[in-house]
Amino acid sequence: MHDFNYHKATNIDEAVKVHQGAEDGTYMAGGQTLLPTLKQRLASPSDIVDIAGVQDLSSIDVSNEVSIGSMTTHAAVASSSEVLSAIPALAHLAEGIGDPQVRNRGTIGGSVANNDPAADYPAACLALNATIKTNQREIQADDFFTGMFETALEEGELITSVNFPKPDTAAYMKFPNPASRYAIVGVFVAKFGAEVRVAVTGAGDNGVFRAAEIESALAGSFSPSALDNSTISPDDLLSDIHAQSDYRASLIVTMAKRAVAAAS
Amino acid sequence: MAFGEVALTAYVPHNFPHDELEPGLDETAFYDPANFTFPGGCHICEVEVDPETGVTEVTNFTAVDDIGRVINPMIVEGQVHGGVAQGIGQALLEGCSYDADGQLLTGSYMDYTMPRADNVPNFKVGTQSTLCTHNTLGVKGVGEVGAIGSPPAVINAIVDALSDMGVKDISMPATPSKVWQTIQNAKASS
Numbered sequence: 088m089h090d091f092n093y094h095k096a097t098n099i100d101e102a103v104k105v106h107q108g109a110e111d112g113t114y115m116a117g118g119q120t121l122l123p124t125l126k127q128r129l130a131s132p133s134d135i136v137d138i139a140g141v142q143d144l145s146s147i148d149v150s151n152e153v154s155i156g157s158m159t160t161h162a163a164v165a166s167s168s169e170v171l172s173a174i175p176a177l178a179h180l181a182e183g184i185g186d187p188q189v190r191n192r193g194t195i196g197g198s199v200a201n202n203d204p205a206a207d208y209p210a211a212c213l214a215l216n217a218t219i220k221t222n223q224r225e226i227q228a229d230d231f232f233t234g235m236f237e238t239a240l241e242e243g244e245l246i247t248s249v250n251f252p253k254p255d256t257a258a259y260m261k262f263p264n265p266a267s268r269y270a271i272v273g274v275f276v277a278k279f280g281a282e283v284r285v286a287v288t289g290a291g292d293n294g295v296f297r298a299a300e301i302e303s304a305l306a307g308s309f310s311p312s313a314l315d316n317s318t319i320s321p322d323d324l325l326s327d328i329h330a331q332s333d334y335r336a337s338l339i340v341t342m343a344k345r346a347v348a349a350a351s
Numbered sequence: 352m353a354f355g356e357v358a359l360t361a362y363v364p365h366n367f368p369h370d371e372l373e374p375g376l377d378e379t380a381f382y383d384p385a386n387f388t389f390p391g392g393c394h395i396c397e398v399e400v401d402p403e404t405g406v407t408e409v410t411n412f413t414a415v416d417d418i419g420r421v422i423n424p425m426i427v428e429g430q431v432h433g434g435v436a437q438g439i440g441q442a443l444l445e446g447c448s449y450d451a452d453g454q455l456l457t458g459s460y461m462d463y464t465m466p467r468a469d470n471v472p473n474f475k476v477g478t479q480s481t482l483c484t485h486n487t488l489g490v491k492g493v494g495e496v497g498a499i500g501s502p503p504a505v506i507n508a509i510v511d512a513l514s515d516m517g518v519k520d521i522s523m524p525a526t527p528s529k530v531w532q533t534i535q536n537a538k539a540s541s
Contacts, residue, residue, distance in 0.1 A: 262404060265444060265526065266457075266464040328448045328456050334405075334528045341403045 089131040095140050099222055099245060102138050106243045109134035114245060116158060116197030119189050144196070144247060149173045152253060157196025157246040165190065174215070176257040176275070176350070180207050183261055185268075196246040202294055204235045204325070205269035209295035211251070211259065213286035214275035218250045235294040254279050258350035260342040262289075264329050271330045274298075274342040276350055278309055285343060290324050290335040301343050309351060311344040388483050388491035392416030394435075394500035398508040405531030407443055407509055409470070414500060415477040419491035424478075427493050431476045434497015440466030441498070442505035446524045464524075517541055 092109070096102035106112045112134040115121050124130045138144065144158035149169040164170055165182035184190055184198075184207050198208040199219060212219065212228040219226045222245045231239050240246070257277040264271045270289030277284045283305040288295045304313045319339045321332035330338070357376070364374030397411035414431055421427050444464035448456040457463040482489030502523060509525050510518055516537035521529065 267461040328462065329526070330528050331532075334531050337531070338404060 088125050089128060091125075091132055092134045093137065094134060095137045097140050097142070099141060099144075099247065102136050102141055103222055103243060103245055105134070106136050106245075109136070112136055112243070114138055114200075116194040116200070117160065117192040119185070119193040119197065120201050120203065121197075138245070145194075153177065153251040154248050155195050155251070156248050157199075158194050159196075161185070161190040161193050161195070161198075162187070164195065173253050174251060174257060176259050176277075177211055177215070177251060180211050180259040180275070183207065183259075195249055199231075199249060200238060200240060200246055202232055202234075202236055202238050203269075204291065204294045205264070205271075205273075205289045206295075207259070207261065207270060207273055207288060208249075210270075210273050210275040210286040210288040212249060213295055213297055214277040214284045215251045215254060215257065216277075216279070216284060217252075219246055220248045220250060221246050229297075232295050235292070237294070252279070256350040258346040260346040260349065262338050262342055266329070272335055272338040272342050274339060274346050276305070276343060276346040278305075278350065281306065283309060287339055290339055292323050292325050298339060298343070301340070305343075305347065309347060311348045311351075314340055314344050314347070317343075384486060386485045388419065388486070390416055390418045390491040390493065390496050392479075392496055392500055394504040396501070396504035396508040398505065398512060400509060400512045400530060402534055405527040405529070405534065407505075407525060407527070407530060409439055409443075409472050409505065411475075412439075412472055412501070412504075413475040413477070414497060415479060416493065416496040416500070417479040417481050417491070418493040418496065419483040420480055420489040421478050422488070422490065427478060428476045430493050431497040432474055434495060434499075435474055435501045436466050436471050437498045438501025439471055439505055440464075442502040442523050442525060444470065444524050444526070446526070464526075513537065 094105045096105060106114065110133040113132040115135050115137045138158065144156045146156045147159060147167050147169060148154040153170060153173050155164060161181040161184045165178050167178060171178045185193060195208055198206050199212060202209055209232055213232065217228045219228065219231050226239050233239055254277040259273065259275045261270045261273040272290045273288040275286045283302050285298045285301045286295055287298050298319065300317055300319065301314060304317050307313060317340050319336040321336040324332040324335045326332040361376035362374060367374060393415050395413045396409060399408045399410050412435060414435055418427065444466055450456055483491050506521060506523060506525060509521055516534065518533055518537050521533050
């Protein structure tokens, strides 16, 4: 690990100000990606701004929509009775992230800001048409995830909450990597009236994406059999030692069917 | 003088004439068996293969081995549990991959798949005791029997499950992607 300056912020303004003053600063939420990256010397920020002590970022508010503060841990989302009753698929997704240690430290804001191509939350954000609120503005999920580990966040912009509209029904189905148990393919299906949104994580070579073919098939009939003849092109999918791209393409349809079955 | 007193005295050396005698009590002897021992056994594996994902689940595993006289049944059962888990890992999960430049791609447990508790079922383990005729205890080896019988049992179960499709063989490790690909190839050629 390289040397860095450590700052523990107590409010959003302080965090943003310290970040602005740093030569090459980075925020730290739960640190579940940042700390391993630092240990392996894959990143060498000059300053780390720890936002674990910032007030008001770890609340869950359910009204017309489900608003989750950016510092809310996966474990808190998974065990929230309000989330479970409003969007059970979201609680189940959180329950399936990493292991208990990761779920008790890792946060929704950290996951969304990092946009790991195999992370679970980006699929929920895209499929549920979430709004990502920052200290500066509101960003629709469709505009937020711009590529592998890339987002629409400006330098120093800080996520304050992620807001999910409540769907009629939704489900997330993950096919885990047998070794790491990250998603090789994760499909989040959400139905809002006549509209169906389907987001795929783990598979795309440019990160999370919406599967238009599956969305239109399900808009016609929200049932697993509506996808019997659906295929996904392997052209823009990841290929590695655990799953070649045509296997991932097939898994996307299979996981989508199973998600629809679980949601209906 | 009892043996316990001798042992205690050997390790409490303040009265020793140290120029003549070192503290401690140990003895090493080597045994050269007159012949090898030949444990044998039968392992039966039941699997369920998901044809859509290629995932193989081991739903039942029974191992019965003849290891001669069993002196400590608990140690024997634990040894077989470990061996069968290792064999299931070899058959389904574990494999070293290298890229074209010789770089190891499975250099950490993020990519190298060790068998974990949810990869194995509750084992049924039994023993049969045909005494070995050429050592006094009548014992045979139990060290590796679990890991020897289990890989072929798992692979044969998968091949049996896929035999209707014309599959006759699959190499280890039979990972989900390899099983899926094998099924696709079988469908394409039928």
